Each structure stands twice: as structure tokens, then as C-alpha cells.
Amino acid sequence: MAGDPVSHLPHGISFRFVDRVLQIVPGDRVVALKNVTVNDPYLQDHFPGNPLMPGVLLVESMAQTAGLLLPEGSSAVLAQIKEARFRSPVIPGDQIRIEAVRRGGLGALHRFEVVALVNGIPAAEAEIVLAVVMPNAEKQP
Amino acid sequence: MNEIAQRIRTLLSTRLKLATAVDEITDDTPLFGPTGLGLDSIDALELVLGLEKEFGVVVEDRATAVKVLASIRTIADYIQSQGKG
DSSP states (O other), rough: SSSGGGGSSSGGGGGOOOOEEEEEEETTTEEEEOOOOTTTTHSSSSSSSSSSOOHHHHHHHHHHHHHTTTTOOOOEEEEEEEEEESSSSTTTTOOOEEEEEEEEETTEEEEEEEEEEEEEEEEEEEEEEESSSSOSSSSSO | OHHHHHHHHHHHHHSOOOOSOOGGTTOOOSSSSSTTTHHHOOHHHHHHHHHHHHHOOOOOOOOHHHHHSSSHHHHHHHHHTOOOO
């Protein structure tokens, strides 16, 4: 995978919830970082005076990280979220370490186990299934 | 066959959210499509992962899945053809 893997995500910059990839074994496992900052636009109102990373955006961050394991050029959408747990609040200043492992798939569907850690402690975890909607023309999944 | 079929029935009831009572599913009830249980592709993935865990059989691709996951009987036949169960 050439260049910064994060730049291969199909999402526009304002909807990117992965900052940096630390390790990646394509098609198998990836570790990425997402930094949470007090001036992130969604924290202004979630909640006023009490900024808290929305759980759905944590899941988005986890899904995007998992998506890095799909063949380059793929676009994927969420097909299933299972066993999602939000164990502790994520607040400005936190650095989220997201670890995603691919656990099988079938056709366009790919299943991942993903955990989001802050200071080594799980803040969220989920099993996520992504469906590839526009596979790379050269590398079918 | 009966013992394998029963284990497949248990797998269906524990891993999937079925609208049909599990003992009403015969060995030949179609698992997919409007005339059967109406399972979808996500259910298929769940089943494939369940079969691998429970029986140690691998369903490699979608074409194989379409054939193997047609009914409890086709799944049982596949498990036996792989020397498992």
C-alpha cells in the first residue's frame, strides 16, 4: 500500500475519523490513532460545556480503521454492528488507539473485531461487518 | 445425519434471529428466499463463521455458500463430504 494509508479512505477530510496508521498487515490487522480535540466541531454541541466523543462517532472511527484492511480503492458501508459496548467516556485530550482484526468474510462482506483503547484501557469495542460497494476493479475482495 | 442436522438447527437458533421456531424448520426448508426462512447475506456470513467454529468446515466463497447453505440437508451433506461432523 503506497503512501499514507489514511489518505486511501474514500471519506472526505471532514468525515475522516482516523489520524494515523501505526501498523498494518493488509487484509489482516491494523492499529491506528485518532486524537480527540476540544475544538472538534461535533464536540461543541455534544455537549455544551461538557464535551464527550459521541459513541456513534467512535464506531465510525472503528469502522474506518477496519476499512483500511480492505483492498485499496474499495468503498464500503456498514452492514452490521454487533456486541458494541461503550465502556468509558472519551473526552478532549484523549488519544484513541484503534485495533481492528479481520475475522472472516463472505463475498462482499468482511467481518472485523475492533477495540478502541484510551491509555491502554478499552473505551469501546464492537464486531463490525463492512459491505464493499465499489470494489477495486483490479483486486476483487 | 440426524445428529448433524440437530446441531445445525441449534446453530441456526443460537446465531441467527429467526422468526420461525427452530423445530418447524425441516431438513429441506429453503434457508434463503421468500419461500423459505428469508435469510440474507449477513445471516449467510454468520452461518459460515458458525459452521467453521462448530464443525471446522470452511466455506471459501459466495458460489460455494449459495450451494452449501440452501438447506439444513445441503449443509449436513457438505459437512460429511468434508469428513467433518
